[in-house]
Amino acid sequence: MMKKTLSALALSLAMSVSAQSAMAEPVKNIVLVHGAFADGSGWGPVASALDKAGYKVSIVQEPQTSLADDVAATRRILAQQKGRSLLVGHSYGGMIISDAGNDPSVAGLVYIAAFQPDAGESLLSLASKIPSANKSIVETPDHYLYLKPERFQADFAADLPKKETDMMARSQVMPAAAAFGTPAGKPAWQTKPSWAIVATQDRTINPELERYMAKRAHSDTVEIKGSHAIFASQPDKVAAVIERAAQSLTQ
Numbered sequence: 001m002m003k004k005t006l007s008a009l010a011l012s013l014a015m016s017v018s019a020q021s022a023m024a025e026p027v028k029n030i031v032l033v034h035g036a037f038a039d040g041s042g043w044g045p046v047a048s049a050l051d052k053a054g055y056k057v058s059i060v061q062e063p064q065t066s067l068a069d070d071v072a073a074t075r076r077i078l079a080q081q082k083g084r085s086l087l088v089g090h091s092y093g094g095m096i097i098s099d100a101g102n103d104p105s106v107a108g109l110v111y112i113a114a115f116q117p118d119a120g121e122s123l124l125s126l127a128s129k130i131p132s133a134n135k136s137i138v139e140t141p142d143h144y145l146y147l148k149p150e151r152f153q154a155d156f157a158a159d160l161p162k163k164e165t166d167m168m169a170r171s172q173v174m175p176a177a178a179a180f181g182t183p184a185g186k187p188a189w190q191t192k193p194s195w196a197i198v199a200t201q202d203r204t205i206n207p208e209l210e211r212y213m214a215k216r217a218h219s220d221t222v223e224i225k226g227s228h229a230i231f232a233s234q235p236d237k238v239a240a241v242i243e244r245a246a247q248s249l250t251q
Contacts, residue, residue, distance in 0.1 A: 035091025045235035101188030116213035117184035157229035
């Protein structure tokens with residue numbers, strides 16, 4: 001009987017040590033979620049920097065047909081990872097990661113010039129609190145949204161070359177208007193660590209709104225001079241914040 005008790009105790013201790021070891025493993029999976037009026041290819045420079053640093057980077061190409069569809073697309077990518085992930089969202093992508101981040105595999109969240117909703121808030125209700133300088137978003141007859149191509153550089157990516165922003169304007173992803181009006185559920189930032197980048201020259205989300213949301217979420221916040229498309233105009237600085245977040249989750 002004593003031998004069986006000791007064996008059971010030894011097995012229990014071994015399992016406990018194994019579980020603690022698994023929890024201590026560094027976060028090496030980075031999942032990037034783009035926002036409205038852009039697509040996953042915009043993450044290219046950030047992804048390259050993180051690749052060089054030894055991270056496994058995945059990029060969600062969400063359909064933007066509804067907030068629920070976009071959350072499902074993100075969870076689909078999370079399910080392909082081995083181990084814990086750091087979830088990163090830009091702009092409307094912040095709405096997505098706040099929900100998808102509740103997945104048990106997500107260790108933390110990084111908001112890049114992004115919305116950080118509380119329960120019951122929509123993108124539209126947040127944007128109305130502190131309006132942005134961008135007045136160039138138009139709704140199509142079938143209720144999708146786009147940013148006027150002639151205003152794309154000025155209102156979305158003023159610190160990128162016009163040749164690049166012209167292509168971004170041509171290839172912009174049109175989100176369903178209903179996605180912007182969908183209220184958020186309980187956000188993952190309430191229970192998981194988060195980081196935020198405020199783009200100080202943002203014309204699509206008011207920088208003051210970004211500061212308000214980050215402070216409310218108790219996010220570790222960095223301010224970077226740049227436009228709303230800061231992920232493309234300042235990729236090394238954005239990648240550095242993401243890497244710092246990932247490293248802190250290993251401690």
